[in-house]
Amino acid sequence: MHETDMTKALIMTVRDWYESQPHPYQIDKVHLLVGDFTCVEPASLAFAFEAQTRNTFLEGATLAIKSVPLVAFCHHCDQEYKPEIGLQYSCPQCNAPMEDIRSGRELKIDHIEYSNPEPSLSLN
16 A cells, blocks of 8 residues: 555655744645546545644544546647546557656645644643
């Protein structure tokens, strides 16, 4: 399950950003772009994120995953097309092999939603 390793890398990236901030924030949601051609299972990624963020600075944060379709460009036909993953990768018009992938390999943080935590009340 490579989603576990990907989640560890994601958490490390968010931690680097979090630790560079001048004030602590409450991270509410992490938005990801995940390409269809990455072979990442969104449900597995979300499960791994929830499990690995327990008792961390990300506890309670959610993961929002936006799927990015696989789009290729055929230089012979001068057109974009959407290959059928696992079935048809070549150009549907001229059958040229898929050589120029325009989208679908993304695996990146799009943005992070955060808020200022409520100040702690002192009972002294």
